Amino acid sequence: MREIQVRDVIDAVAAMCIKANTELPDDVRAKFEQAMADETSASAKEVLRQLLENADLARDTKLPLCQDCGLAVFFVEVGDDVRVVGGNLRDAINDGVRKGYGDGFLRKSACDPLTRANTGDGTPAVIHFDMVPGDKLKIFYMAKGGGSENMSRVTMLAPAQGWEGIKKFVINRVAEAGPNPCPPTIIGIGIGGTFDHAAKIAKKSLMRRLDDTHPNPEIAAKEKELEDALNDLGIGPMGLGGKTTVLSVKMTMEPCHLASLPLAVNVQCHSQRHEEVEL
Amino acid sequence: MAEYTLNTPLTDADIEQLRAGDVVFLNGIIYSARDAAHKKLFELLDAGKELPFDLAGSAIYYVGPSPAPPGRPIGAAGPTTSYRMDTYAPRLHSLGMKASIGKGKRSDEVKAAMKEHTGVYFGATGGAGALLSNSIVESTVIAFDELGPEAIRAMKVKDFPLLVINDCHGGELYVKPKLDTAD
Numbered sequence: 391m392r393e394i395q396v397r398d399v400i401d402a403v404a405a406m407c408i409k410a411n412t413e414l415p416d417d418v419r420a421k422f423e424q425a426m427a428d429e430t431s432a433s434a435k436e437v438l439r440q441l442l443e444n445a446d447l448a449r450d451t452k453l454p455l456c457q458d459c460g461l462a463v464f465f466v467e468v469g470d471d472v473r474v475v476g477g478n479l480r481d482a483i484n485d486g487v488r489k490g491y492g493d494g495f496l497r498k499s500a501c502d503p504l505t506r507a508n509t510g511d512g513t514p515a516v517i518h519f520d521m522v523p524g525d526k527l528k529i530f531y532m533a534k535g536g537g538s539e540n541m542s543r544v545t546m547l548a549p550a551q552g553w554e555g556i557k558k559f560v561i562n563r564v565a566e567a568g569p570n571p572c573p574p575t576i577i578g579i580g581i582g583g584t585f586d587h588a589a590k591i592a593k594k595s596l597m598r599r600l601d602d603t604h605p606n607p608e609i610a611a612k613e614k615e616l617e618d619a620l621n622d623l624g625i626g627p628m629g630l631g632g633k634t635t636v637l638s639v640k641m642t643m644e645p646c647h648l649a650s651l652p653l654a655v656n657v658q659c660h661s662q663r664h665e666e667v668e669l
Numbered sequence: 670m671a672e673y674t675l676n677t678p679l680t681d682a683d684i685e686q687l688r689a690g691d692v693v694f695l696n697g698i699i700y701s702a703r704d705a706a707h708k709k710l711f712e713l714l715d716a717g718k719e720l721p722f723d724l725a726g727s728a729i730y731y732v733g734p735s736p737a738p739p740g741r742p743i744g745a746a747g748p749t750t751s752y753r754m755d756t757y758a759p760r761l762h763s764l765g766m767k768a769s770i771g772k773g774k775r776s777d778e779v780k781a782a783m784k785e786h787t788g789v790y791f792g793a794t795g796g797a798g799a800l801l802s803n804s805i806v807e808s809t810v811i812a813f814d815e816l817g818p819e820a821i822r823a824m825k826v827k828d829f830p831l832l833v834i835n836d837c838h839g840g841e842l843y844v845k846p847k848l849d850t851a852d
Contacts, residue, residue: 437794444800448745453799457735457745457818495744497735497818506705508817537750537773537795565846570750570773572795623846628772628794630832631844661796 392469392525394669396477399527402667403486406531407462408494410663411454414445417600418637418662425574425627425634434632441627441660452494456661459496460533462487462515465594471525483529484513499536518590527669530597538571538659544589547651556581556653557616563655564620564636569629572659576600577620577639580654582646592654595640597664604641613639627660637662674828678726679767681787687833689840693791694828699728699770700811701822703749707757709813710821714760721812721821724765728791731771733818734808735798743808743824745798748772751790755779762786774843775835783837791831792842804829 414422419442426438448455464483474482491498491512498512522528543563547555560579567575580592604610617639626632637660646652670690675683677697687693700722702710713720731751735744751771758769759782767788772795783789793801807825814820834842 440794440797440800444794444797447803448799451741451799453738453741453802454735454745455799456796457733457747457798458749459735495736495738497733497744499733499818508819510817540750561848565848568774568846569792569843570752572772623848624844625846626844628792629774629843659796 392472393475394472394527396474396482398669399474399479399482400486400489402669403483403529403531404490404493406529406665406667407487407490407496407533410531410665411459411494411496411533412448412452414448414455415662415664418660419445421600421637422660425637429627429632429634431626431630431632433630434627434634437627437630454494454496455663456535456659457497458499458535458537459491459512460535460663461500462491462512463532463534463593464515464517465530465597466517466519467522467528468519469522469524469526472527474527480517483517484515487512487515518594528666529669530666531664532597533663535572535659535661538575538657541567541571541657542655544585544652544654546585547653549649549651551651553612555651557619559653560616560655561619561623564657565623565625567657568625571657572661573625573629574627574634574637574660576637576658576660576662577616578656578658579616579639579641580656581641581652582644583652584646584650585652587644588652588654589656591642591644592656595642596656596658596662597666598640600638600662609641609643613641616641677728679728680726684767684787684789684837687789687836688838689833689836689842691833693831693833695728695791695826695831696828697826698823699730699826699829701730701732701734701824703731703733703819704753705816705819706813706821707754709816711757711760722823724761727766728768728770729761729766730824731769734802734822735818737808741802743802743805746802746805747798748793748795751775758782762788770831780835780839780841783835784839787837789833789837790835792834793829793831801829
């Protein structure tokens with residue numbers, strides 16, 4: 391069995407937290423540039439210009455792209471033939487968050503739900519583990535902002551509502567959210583599973599690169615159908631009007647119970663700070 | 670769309686001339702306050718105690734900045750979503766607050782309060798926290814230090830770039846989504 395030192399996990403996680411928060415990923419930047427070329431309204435272009443300037447400044451100064459450096463969310467794929475030595479994997483990820491958010495001057499946004507007391511170090515991270523074949527450890531990280539997360543919803547549709555019901559719910563959700571989640575947004579959609587699983591696969595969908603194409607052509611077509619419908623809403627960058635309401639729609643579909651049609655809509659702001667590393 | 674350069678404290682005359690869509694470059698001192706700080710401000714008001722800053726003519730910025738790295742007065746400092754402060758804003762307007770700064774929609778109650786008390790709601794570009802921090806030249810925690818990023822800070826701003834989202838005449842800049850499939 392292959393062994394990975396806990397120290398390497400901590401350092402890799404800390405580096406991901408800092409990089410994601412200060413360097414806009416190239417797939418997101420490319421979407422901004424595309425939107426800048428497509429938009430005709432002056433206000434939409436000005437917002438996009440500011441976002442590109444912001445990305446340059448963050449890269450050059452190492453200031454975070456956004457003061458909301460998110461709750462640290464991880465999806466971890468652990469190979470069957472690899473183990474972490476010298477410590478516990480969950481603790482190592484949290485130690486990495488603590489180090490990254492401290493060293494990188496990132497805002498620590500984790501707090502007690504009722505007293506609202508800040509935990510002080512950005513932990514605990516939200517971590518989803520999955521066992522996969524192989525001897526690699528793959529870690530996906532996202533800095534998940536609160537403003538866009540607040541606009542997300544899970545619903546249990548009736549099976550009879552089908553795709554039309556799903557489409558209507560997603561469109562109404564994005565319309566209702568309007569300018570609040572910092573459009574142009576990325577919409578992660580989870581269809582199927584159970585109440586909890588739909589939300590999880592919606593979130594995991596947001597870990598995909600914005601420029602990828604879903605390997606299943608039917609789902610890829612549905613993503614495109616939703617993307618076009620959402621952009622027709624005309625909300626535009628920061629809600630000031632325009633053609634770009636969403637940068638991308640990413641969908642995951644899994645089987646569900648005969649009685650159910652679970653649907654989760656996870657809204658992500660334009661500052662899609664994501665990183666991944668394989669150890 | 671007109672362009673204005675304004676200084677705090679803001680006057681009724683400053684606010685009355687503004688229309689949704691105008692660009693404003695704001696100068697002077699503004700105060701940061703978000704969810705937890707508003708709750709504490711209201712506890713002080715309810716107890717009849719003095720607030721840590723003068724509300725008359727004030728501008729409150731809904732922001733929780735990231736920590737200042739060495740050599741800079743503040744970290745990234747863009748707006749947070751404003752609706753969470755909708756429950757607090759009408760009373761603050763009635764007590765002299767002239768402007769709030771954030772992003773996203775306001776409630777009908779806040780819009781009515783801005784009409785009644787000559788107030789304005791400015792939008793700053795969400796997610797441009799690094800860029801906006803360039804317009805903040807000084808920042809000092811003046812209350813509730815224990816709240817960390819949510820503490821109240823007096824921030825000295827220079828040509829802070831803002832858009833008038835809601836003016837005091839009922840004007841609004843945000844577009845209504847084109848919904849033809851909605852119930």
